[in-house]
Amino acid sequence: MAPTDFRPVYHPAGPDHALRVASQDLRTGRWLSMRDLLRSTRDWALWTQRTQVLAAVAAGSDTVQAWLAEEPRSAAARVMHARVTVERAVRAHRGGRPGAQQLWHEAWEGCRAAAHASPDDPVPWICLLALSQLDEGQRLDEHRMLPPGPMLFPGPWGLLAEADKRDPFNREAYHRMLQFVYARQSGGTLPEAVNFVQWAASSAPEGSPLHVLPLYVRVERYRRENGNEKALDLHWVTEDGERDARRALAVWFARADPAARSLLDLNHLAHALWGSLRFADAAPVFRAMGPYYTSAPWSHRTRTPQDPAGAEDVFLRARGRCLAAEHEPGRAPHG
Template sequence: MAPDTFRPVYHPAGQDMELRAALQDLRTGRWLSMRDLLAATNDWPLWTRRTQVLAAVAAGSDTVQAWRTEEPESSAAAVMHCRVVVERALRAHRDGHRRTQELWHEAWEACRLAAHLSPEDPVPWVCLLALARLDEGQRLEEHRTAPPGPMLFPGPWGLLAQADKRDPYNREAYHRMLQFVYARRAGGHLAEAVNFVQWASSAAPLGSPLKALPLYVRVERHRRENGHEKALDLHWVTDDAARDGRLALHDWFDVVQPAACTLLDLSHLAHALWGSLQFADAARVFEALGPFWTTLPWAYRTSDPGDAGLAEEVFLRARARCLTAARDAGPGRGPYA
């Protein structure tokens, strides 16, 4: 497809066609496909990702509750209920809803019940980590335990350890911890975030998506500095920025199958490589994205991050630039357009 006619597609399931089918049924109030999909999901990273995406859709309906009513002994239904009520609590907190405290308590109870019914599952602990950001003053003791290393902060390390015990280096667990860092103090502390992601990514094994974690903090710093307003943005072409992109490329992307990568991680890597002028390498990541895209981090390159159309324009310009560079690099380096 020629670059000038290409239009990217956003879908929460990305390249997971089985998840896409389950989401379609879920949107019409049917839960059997969701149940069958989860029953066939036999590894924790995929289970974590699928339950998260399903919950984002199910949170606006009573479909999961209908499943629980029909199959009250189902541990998968209990985990999905936990997911849904946590999603609702997080949305209420973001919107400043008066029922936030009530929903937070309900979600906490649902997480504890799911952890009891499915003791090997990391998701209830990931969900408890997600709720930790609501405790902005770190009033709860489990949210201010001592860190496991120097240069780190008091936080919900026990919850992270429980998730790690069940699924070492669970992607969502560490991203939830990063969100906690941002919410820990008014305005957030990027130095704490940098220390955390460097600690996590350096400990993670080859092929772990946590190798891309530093790219998220770099985007957050760029966002806070209003980088889109600068005529010449040097943020992405520094040696440190280029190194972060290369490390994520070689230690994560080059080690795993692209289908196992989340669209958001791929988008952050493509963005980082493009921003640091590593165009030919970025083209390989754009290839892995295929027809898909995500609005972030591209939206932060625009004057209005809420305008998806502007974000798409940035994405398309970056993609075209990188594909052209890969074609110009010669045989063996040119991806499809």
């Protein structure tokens, strides 16, 4: 296939073929593939990712409830039920829909039940972290605990600690904490987010996806600047922007198990390297994606972020530029 003929594929499961099959079955109301997939998932990081994707698919149906009714002793079914109730509560809150408060309460109860049914599982605690962003005024005690270090904010640190205890440096747990920062009424500032991701990355081991977190905060800054493309370009070519991209490349991409890399993280890293003009460095990141991509963060380079076609066009232009840079004689890696 010629480079100009390449068209990326968007799918929440990415290259996880078994997850794609289970997701498709779930859309038709069948849960056996989901159950069998989760039974075969032994790694907490993969378990977290798969349950998150499945919950997003299942939130619009009663399929998980049917599984739980059929197998009430299944810890996996109980965890998926918690996932689904949290997904519904978050969606209702974002949409300002009636009944959002009741859904929040039901989700909280579901998380506690899942934590009891599966005490070694980080996902129920990650679900509680996801719910914490709904408490924008930090009314609940568990959402305003003292932070573990200076320059950090009061928040659901106990919930993060419980997730960390079960799966240290769990990717989704720290992303949920970052979402909590953005949702806070009393502060929720970008400097707080910067302090958090720097704190998280500073203690994470090599190969950890937490080293990509600073790139997400940079994209959030651009989003808040209403898609100002000039501002977007200038942010990436600063010394700090280039440093964050290079560090994620060296400490995460080069050290992580290729099978464990998040597709969303790969897209953020490729975007950051392209934006900081490190075209040749970005090329292997684009290749690592295979045929898949995510619309974020590319959509923030467009005038209409809700239009997937615009995001795909930016992605293709960036990919073409970076893959071409590998074959340009006499060029430095940073283009």
